[in-house]
Amino acid sequence: MPPIAASAGVADVLTDLFIVLLAAKLGDELFRRLRQPTLVGEILAGLLVGPAVFGLVEPGEVLEVFAELGVVFLLFWVGLETKLSDLRAVGSTAMSVGVLGVVIPFAGGIALGAALGESVATSLFIGAALTATSVGITSAVLLDLGVLERPTSRTILGAAIVDDILALLLVAVAAGVAAEGGVDIGAIAVTAAVAVAFVGFIALGGTRLLAARPALLHAPRFSESPLLPAVIICLGLAALSAQIGLAAIIGAFLAGMIVAETRDHSPIKAEIEPLYAFFPPFFFAFIGLEVSLAAFGDLDTLALLAAVTALAIATKFAGAYLGAMRMGRRDAMFVGVGMAPRGEVGIIVAGIGNATGTIDAERFAIIVARSVLTTLLVPPVLRRLA
């Protein structure tokens, strides 16, 4: 029986992929003609064809994987544009942006939880869900504007790595408190050590290896070009990154940075470009697909959503702005806005809270909607600041 179900499934999945890609590119087309950020057009197209409006497409597992590959290839592409030395040059600023950009939203979330009369565990989860920046959205805007090589852009990318490692640890803390009412310091130290070791080892070892032996990507005979070896490295590091609890895009970004060290940098970019054109629209459209408007029937919920969104943006902006102050006000403002989008990481954190019974369905819907709102609000502002 599986084959028949699977077969009917394949026809329907192909139809879903077609509808989502077509809708996303029509949204892109419309927003391009209106001179608006195209990724907002793609997100709204997903919202239109998804359950929130017309219900043509349900956000199932296959679309989620395509969305994930979309942001993986997006960050791989950004990595291809980035050198390790570029990140090093902004290292200490990126570190302070990352740390302050996590601490202040986390504190804000806990304060909000306390103000709402929530338990410690729930407050910790709300705080953790407010921390992680979704660098996919910002990256797409930076690419679109052609400003990826600016120090501010490098700072955002470096801070996003710091940010993701800290968010991972905060989630471990929150989940520990929710599960046992206590925190296993040893386990969290191990998590931290593994995450830092992974990033450090890949970033330093990987770039050195390929800088020293760029012919490695040409060694296999199965491919005339370095495309598939590069894609295999990207998938492997993305999967490894996801398996140790970091975002898959951290691995993909590092993979891009490693591959960028090889001498034949340009041909790889031309070859990756079709994958970069094909997958990311699914990432943007999927954000819209996930929106459910059912939870927002009453004014109280809408007011809470507005408050959470404002808090999410204000605290992240404040933390990142403070961290980037030494770059000057204008640049610090750019970094602050660039760090503001929250995407799938916040949703995943809230999902863990939901699964452990710490975050109820209404709060969960609010956190999802907050992610989408920050994602929609940031690109137009970032464009104006660039």
Place this chain on the structure above:
Amino acid sequence: MPPIAASAGVADVLTDLFIVLLAAKLGDELFRRLRQPTLVGEILAGLLVGPAVFGLVEPGEVLEVFAELGVVFLLFWVGLETKLSDLRAVGSTAMSVGVLGVVIPFAGGIALGAALGESVATSLFIGAALTATSVGITSAVLLDLGVLERPTSRTILGAAIVDDILALLLVAVAAGVAAEGGVDIGAIAVTAAVAVAFVGFIALGGTRLLAARPALLHAPRFSESPLLPAVIICLGLAALSAQIGLAAIIGAFLAGMIVAETRDHSPIKAEIEPLYAFFPPFFFAFIGLEVSLAAFGDLDTLALLAAVTALAIATKFAGAYLGAMRMGRRDAMFVGVGMAPRGEVGIIVAGIGNATGTIDAERFAIIVARSVLTTLLVPPVLRRLA
């Protein structure tokens, strides 16, 4: 709760995609160095990492969709190499290859069913499962050998379309007999008319439209190149084809043929190439992933498998050879061997029989294993004949 399950799922799916792609390309590499057909290496790699041997990867929905997109982009690529006039030139031969290549295996399958003492409905299903050629495997070998422009290759492609339409009708007949003990001639006539109208309308109308207005693919501003418009056409026709019951690859092949009519043929090929490099390894590896050796513990089952495989190859070869006789013996032999692989279509047919209770689990396992065996046996022979 969905996000956390889905999120853990995404990490695991990324890992599966990585393992399958890496294994397939290592299999490719090994077989390339041994001067053997590389797709056989990819299939055997799938068999090794799949449930049959090491069990690292289970063939789930996402991998099935990637496999399907693999054969979709493979046939899209083949379509890009094909002109409608090429198919017309071999039209009558392709028709007779397609018809005889369906009639003789169908009769052989019914005879086998009768010899095994099966019911009429079961015999009809065995016959139907023996009919449909899987042109994906043959296409890959023809591409690999660089002989796609030969009349024999065009004949195989044209015959595969005829073959798929006839197989669709035979499945409708078999399912009708199994369900009600009777055949709804009217419904089957409608199915036939829809399938023929789809292929005819797309092949004639689509190629004329894009031959007359090749700038259409450049009209959208969302893409500097015709890549995404072409991919959207490919996905759309593949989905439509699958929705009306034909193989998705028929639509993908027609889409390729349509896009090939535009003047900027070469840049599209260069752009599609990365997608064609990325997805098809999943198609080949998935064939190996689907293999289960559990059903083949006793000699009786193995003997029946050998008999069914021999019957499947002999009857298809005989039918296609007779249909292609006018091309001369050597070419007819090439066409006969090229039509012999049976893949996912036969498995889908057997799956429908299984779902209706007409084909039992053992028979189903035999038909799946037969598909894999024909797929493994054909490429080496075809290479020698080319």
